[in-house]
Amino acid sequence: MDLSVREEISPEARQPVITYAYLPQYSHTASFERHQALTKYLAATTGLNVRQVFPENFQEHMQMLAQGKIDISYANPFVHALAVERHGAGVFAKIIELTGEATFGGLIISRRDNTEIASLEDCRGKRWIAVDQFSAGGYLFGLVHFIDHGLTPGDFAEIAFAPGPGGKQESVILGVYFGHYDVGTVREGALELLADKIDLAQIRVLARTPRYPGWSYAARPGLAEEVVEQIKQAMLALDRGNPDHRLILEQAAMDRIVSASPEDFQPVRDLVHRTGLQ
Template identity: 30%
Template structure:
């Protein structure tokens, strides 16, 4: 009798499981999820704090769940894009040019910064007490770069150095290293770990506004020309309808009160449309630095 009861319980459990599975199969499919990569422009906590409101807004307005993933390194974004099945990324200007060349990504939109510009430029700076006033004073000093896959944090200063006759960083500087993010590079100089640094002006200005030591202790030595601010690019085979919805939501973000709050958290005024042609200045800086975008080794060595 007990054995018969056990068999009945097993059959009942199997029937209930079948009903649950059948009910689950009848439900509509879950909303599509897009994975968007982020470069480590700021430290991971600041970067996610900046992007989280934008992701929530995009998810609601497009009907597609947006999931951000922050890469540990700039170069990793290009390397990981296909391997990890990313659907898009907010590429920096240089990683964007790399991804256009190597992956065929499609640019959609980029932010207009608080200064009214949709571009940024590179800044080379030094500690005021380092004795560095121009290029001639840089020899045998310590230089902090960001990453080899950044325009302002490496490609521009490399072009600047090449055009001033520097053939080998190892022979010219007492030491150089990669701090990993633009704000970390600034603080490496502020904290005396480096005499010189290079960053993008937008992050330099954010740190400057928050930390009075920047004006007191750092002197700007050189500026690059403008390149496009970090923009959203997507894989070339992304559904055209989803691609268009993403772009239009970004372009109209400033039209609503809620959207303007998101932009405020994002440190931007609005988004504008971006095209491959906008990356022409990046190609020019890469050429001046002696970099072949199709075969560039962006490992920090």
């Protein structure tokens, strides 16, 4: 080996990371498992260095989006309605649910053996646990449904929000199941997450809320338009007829991803203004 022969090696320029975050309505493990294949697909398809990040809660997700620490946000329409108005985030795509619809709703639940609660009116004076103050299906939709049936926040003995990072939908269901709270609000489909852990027959669905525009993708203010377009086109190219794509979509609990604009979410913005939560 001739050590007199030297070659200068320049380190490769590090590609900027494009951060992708799933609003933490479920545990971080569930968020990772649902979107790992999708983020890998986006990175491979666009050539961008896409990495999933994990905010601890809804509030932190919104703060990170406003601070530029989340480039691509996958979140409920309530969060994006606020993010668009407060910080100028740009909604560019939305999902079609596995039901084939672009809308979803919330559930108002109680324990089946709680004889004091058989209707929404019976929730007056009771303890209500919701997912988060920025949850659409787990709070906003239920709140409006209660208001439409004559109950205001002041009519409840308590309104609590699920504690801790992630896993909040599950926490609401368990809070009701174990009798810590009388009623709870979660999004459609959340009960099935605990089908192998609790006896769902003990949970009564008191009401289903109307359905509203569903989850969407938004880009942080200032993210380069060409980056947003690359991400968007890769998402729109996902085709259920392709077995690999179908697996990616089903893991993420989506039927497909389609184009969207802020106007699509006006019904949710109307709810936000109506309740004074903006």
